[in-house]
Amino acid sequence: MAAATRRPAEYLGVVSDEQRSRAPFWLHQLAEYLIAAVLIASAWYSPEPLVQAVFGGLIVVNAAFADGAAGAFPLIGRRIHKWFDVVIMVTLLTAAVQGWVDVNTTGRIALPTMAVLLFMLWFNTNFEIDEPADTHR
16 A cells, blocks of 8 residues: 655645735625624614714725725825724724723623624735726736
């Protein structure tokens, strides 16, 4: 009986950054609108709605002013939007544990959950600008 052969290292499931497929930027924007709607909806029924409502509005503004296909007012570039996302994620986490503004239990659960969802979305998004196919001659 022949000895079992070992697989080469390249078949162990390691995927390079170039080979990983990423979501298009317009899908990133639509997901941000959905995350903002969840935060605003949680604020609607909260006795202390300020923090969730502010972050929901901030995420809507960030998505609406980016230059993607789902942006309403394309004023900021994708690189700036990408780093605004990081700032929003950090402040969402900070707002969940801070003590100077009242946030109810639902908000303390929703804020870090949305930060994690935003991070997963951010990590799997292609922020590069796609050129139209007819310019590649």
